[in-house]
Amino acid sequence: MNTFIISATVILLLxxxxxLVRVGSLLSILKGSYNKRVGSSNSINAVLFxxxxxxxxxxIFWSASKFSEFYLPxxxxxxxxITDNLFWIxxxxxxxxxxxxxxxxxxxxxxxxxxxxxxxxxxxxNHKLEIIWTVIPAIVLTVLVIYGYKTWTDITAPAPKDAVxxxxxxxxxxxxxxxxxxxxxxxxxxxxxxxxxxxxxIDFSDKLSYDDFLPREIHIPKGKPVQFKIRARDVLxxxxxxxxxxxxxxxxxxxxxxWFTPIYTTDEMKSITGxxxxxxxxACTEVCGKGxxxxxxLLVVDEPEDFEKWYSSQEAFLKKNPEYLANIQLDSKNxxxx
Amino acid sequence: xxxTATISAHDIHAHEHEHDHHELNFVQKYIFxxxxxxxxxxxxxxxxxxxxxxxxxxxxxxxQLGFPDANLEWLKPILGEWIQNGKLDPSFYLxxxxxxxxxxxxxxxxxxxxxxxxxxxxxxxxxxxxxxSGFLNMLSYWFFFVSSMLMFVSLFLETGPASGxxxxxxxxxxxxxxxxxxxxxxxxxxxxxAIFIVSSLLGSxxxxxxxxxxxxxxxxxxxxxxxxxxxxxxxxxxxxxxxxLFSAALLLVFDRSFGTSFYLSEIYxxxxxxHNMGGSPILFQHLFWFLGHPEVYIVLLPALGITSExxxxxxxxxxxxxxxxxxxxxxxxxxxFIVWAHHMFITGMNPFLGSVFMFLTLIIAVPSAVKAFxxxxxxxxxxxxxxPAMLFSIGLVSLFISGGLTGxxxxxxxxxxxxxxxxxxxxxxxxxxxxxxxxxxxxxxxHWFPKMFGRMMDERLGYVHFWMTFIGVxxxxxxxxxxxxxxxxxxxxxxxxxxxxxTFGDLNMFISVAAIITFSSQMxxxxxxxxxxxxxxxxxxxxxKSNTLEWTTPVNVGHGNWxxxxxxxxxxxxxxSKPGAESDFIPQTVPLNHTPESNxxxxxxxxxxxxxH
Numbered sequence: 001m002n003t004f005i006i007s008a009t010v011i012l013l014l015x016x017x018x019x020l021v022r023v024g025s026l027l028s029i030l031k032g033s034y035n036k037r038v039g040s041s042n043s044i045n046a047v048l049f050x051x052x053x054x055x056x057x058x059x060i061f062w063s064a065s066k067f068s069e070f071y072l073p074x075x076x077x078x079x080x081x082i083t084d085n086l087f088w089i090x091x092x093x094x095x096x097x098x099x100x101x102x103x104x105x106x107x108x109x110x111x112x113x114x115x116x117x118x119x120x121x122x123x124x125x126n127h128k129l130e131i132i133w134t135v136i137p138a139i140v141l142t143v144l145v146i147y148g149y150k151t152w153t154d155i156t157a158p159a160p161k162d163a164v165x166x167x168x169x170x171x172x173x174x175x176x177x178x179x180x181x182x183x184x185x186x187x188x189x190x191x192x193x194x195x196x197x198x199x200x201x202i203d204f205s206d207k208l209s210y211d212d213f214l215p216r217e218i219h220i221p222k223g224k225p226v227q228f229k230i231r232a233r234d235v236l237x238x239x240x241x242x243x244x245x246x247x248x249x250x251x252x253x254x255x256x257x258x259w260f261t262p263i264y265t266t267d268e269m270k271s272i273t274g275x276x277x278x279x280x281x282x283a284c285t286e287v288c289g290k291g292x293x294x295x296x297x298l299l300v301v302d303e304p305e306d307f308e309k310w311y312s313s314q315e316a317f318l319k320k321n322p323e324y325l326a327n328i329q330l331d332s333k334n335x336x337x338x
Numbered sequence: 339x340x341x342t343a344t345i346s347a348h349d350i351h352a353h354e355h356e357h358d359h360h361e362l363n364f365v366q367k368y369i370f371x372x373x374x375x376x377x378x379x380x381x382x383x384x385x386x387x388x389x390x391x392x393x394x395x396x397x398x399x400x401x402q403l404g405f406p407d408a409n410l411e412w413l414k415p416i417l418g419e420w421i422q423n424g425k426l427d428p429s430f431y432l433x434x435x436x437x438x439x440x441x442x443x444x445x446x447x448x449x450x451x452x453x454x455x456x457x458x459x460x461x462x463x464x465x466x467x468x469x470x471s472g473f474l475n476m477l478s479y480w481f482f483f484v485s486s487m488l489m490f491v492s493l494f495l496e497t498g499p500a501s502g503x504x505x506x507x508x509x510x511x512x513x514x515x516x517x518x519x520x521x522x523x524x525x526x527x528x529x530x531x532a533i534f535i536v537s538s539l540l541g542s543x544x545x546x547x548x549x550x551x552x553x554x555x556x557x558x559x560x561x562x563x564x565x566x567x568x569x570x571x572x573x574x575x576x577x578x579x580x581x582x583l584f585s586a587a588l589l590l591v592f593d594r595s596f597g598t599s600f601y602l603s604e605i606y607x608x609x610x611x612x613h614n615m616g617g618s619p620i621l622f623q624h625l626f627w628f629l630g631h632p633e634v635y636i637v638l639l640p641a642l643g644i645t646s647e648x649x650x651x652x653x654x655x656x657x658x659x660x661x662x663x664x665x666x667x668x669x670x671x672x673x674x675f676i677v678w679a680h681h682m683f684i685t686g687m688n689p690f691l692g693s694v695f696m697f698l699t700l701i702i703a704v705p706s707a708v709k710a711f712x713x714x715x716x717x718x719x720x721x722x723x724x725x726p727a728m729l730f731s732i733g734l735v736s737l738f739i740s741g742g743l744t745g746x747x748x749x750x751x752x753x754x755x756x757x758x759x760x761x762x763x764x765x766x767x768x769x770x771x772x773x774x775x776x777x778x779x780x781x782x783x784x785h786w787f788p789k790m791f792g793r794m795m796d797e798r799l800g801y802v803h804f805w806m807t808f809i810g811v812x813x814x815x816x817x818x819x820x821x822x823x824x825x826x827x828x829x830x831x832x833x834x835x836x837x838x839x840x841t842f843g844d845l846n847m848f849i850s851v852a853a854i855i856t857f858s859s860q861m862x863x864x865x866x867x868x869x870x871x872x873x874x875x876x877x878x879x880x881x882x883k884s885n886t887l888e889w890t891t892p893v894n895v896g897h898g899n900w901x902x903x904x905x906x907x908x909x910x911x912x913x914x915s916k917p918g919a920e921s922d923f924i925p926q927t928v929p930l931n932h933t934p935e936s937n938x939x940x941x942x943x944x945x946x947x948x949x950x951h
Binding site for chain 1 (some may be wrong): 357397428429433443502503507509510513514516517564587602603604605606607613616617618619620653654655656657658659662685686689692693696697700701703704708710711713714715716719720721722723724729732735736739743744746747750751752753755756758759760761769772796797798799801805808809812816817823824825827828829830831833835836837838839841842845865869875884912914915916917922937
């Protein structure tokens, strides 16, 4: 019944609409208005452009300030402050260009709407003007390129030698994190050794892997450079740390990396943001299948001493899963058990 | 002797005459037609149908994003098993996003826009009876038709159509175990695209050949309307870049079906380690974007060409800086081939390469800015008539500026780190490429509808359509910047599991409502279009008082375009409101000799040596 009423209403509306159009066009023929170059609608359209612009601009400024609390979350890394500054500088520049060009674009239609007694100004070119508006954007862009280039090379420079290293591997649909353990060096891996427990394929023929541990959340120390070594074991993923202004694809068969220096601990962020349950989150930003939107991982920034405590309290993978000891040759076993 | 010669010449002539007027049957005339005008209408109607499907898909996934808690059980009659417990299936969500992108970019804005207007306008505006090869032109449409049928069939597969995003990055698209859409759906996608590329190449080669060889007397390159310049350069970009996508797709077919490892390496999936070693998923991205970026301009340049023509005509002024416009088209086209890796700043490629691509990318802003300034300067001191086509053209310029400016931010690799693959990117390319090109498409339809069908579209419906669409597009895409700045990733089925992305529920709802209204208002256009084909007011020969050649043809253009001889051209197409001239336009076919009162100093010289054909 409902469906019937809805479809009947829709059909009725369509018929009314159709009749209105028909009546309208017949009327215009009667009045002979189609013989004129332009009708009254020309000036209505001409007025609508500046109105659209003024109302639109007001809405833009209103909404931009209303939603500003959600913009770029508070930057929690050293380079994040720099890129945020760059972002806002360029945003201001493009807003100026946006307003300046749109003012003219929406004012001219109003100002120069068709008038019977006026003739348009034959003005095919002006080389001086064209050179000016080619050169000015070119100069502005050059400055922006240089600024951006400097920032980019700083961010992507090789990680400092003393950086805390961890490995993160993306799979459908979660992340696996591995720390190098006490020796500070990650053991090698081989994707053919992956199984249900050894999810990143740690190669236990490498002694460096004996003390590697795989925690359930990431811990990093405040104020020290941290390097992420990024892998994927099935399809592309992308490590996105919104608060640290970091993102890097995880590519099967091609390890990638980034590094940054966190500047606020999780606790400090709680008081900065005023959210008592604040947590740093890691998200996947390269579409990877059905569960793409749920690949969340948590990250905690500790004070350096808390980090040390946490780090040394972690149990190595081999200790938790002693069955992998079976594959290790006898003479190395003693080292591994330690 | 001489008598025989006369007779045989007469015979030949009679034969030709008969050939010209040979009655074609229905199939030859409307289905496997070799007439460029019919083919362009075929592209147009196909493009509009695809726009309806592709746009409809966006409404489906906007429902999910704007109303994540809504019960969608009522969609079950259409979507069937893709609705589970009143919820859209997350796999199907990705399929919708993927198909929306593929359909809009390739079927609507490449085939629909270029296919329609290149086919329609090139012979008419350069003064040719038809395309260089009518047969290839027909093949071009029917290859497109087969390609779009394959894609259409893939929508009904039980495993769903391709769903790894329109960029189909492997390994996701290469491994059926990775997602259901990477099975048969992906196979059909690849077949469809391969055939589409054949269609596009046939079309482009034809456009290039026609423009170079078949211009009428006096139609030098510097007298070509900017539409033709845009179609010409677009076709060249297409010929150079589509084959690269073809090779990328072919290698992907090999990886999927023949066990090669071009894109695959060290993969463990579905409980087993695959044998593939040494391939690189990044290789695919380089190949894909080598087409993918020029594709942006394949979509955009025709729209800009159409706009140039319409703005000049309706401002009753020459386009400002004709040569600068051509120069900027050439500049944009050249640069479009050397900026592709700005889509890949964070794929782990060498950071130095990233800085090179950042530099090249930002250079593109210069010719783009020149184009925008020139449009505005054309409006300045014009005498502007607001036809619906003119409204859409002004709208295009506004969208082109708004969307283009955020490109300056995204092209900056340091800022792209945060914004890559967020809604900021979605907002950017929907404004500058999607909406701007769509506005160009609409402007073109409104402007050349009288030439296509001999009737006028209803103007007032056109105004309503424009204002609803223009306001709607800004309502949809402007707030997306805010969501993007807050870091929301794209292609997310839901944001609820993250604290960082838990804000903005209301704004997403607002965007969805705006999208539904904008989409619905396209129905006004649909009605206007089909109604006017049959019942519209009859058009006069030159309803917009335009200078270009197509308006010298009869109202209902027949096969061969001009009855009698093809007109010759004596001037550029932008002699609007020339000082001294009686009328505010002087068509290209009027010799300079006939207009001594309005000739400019250099034209007085030219007029002396002018040969009237």
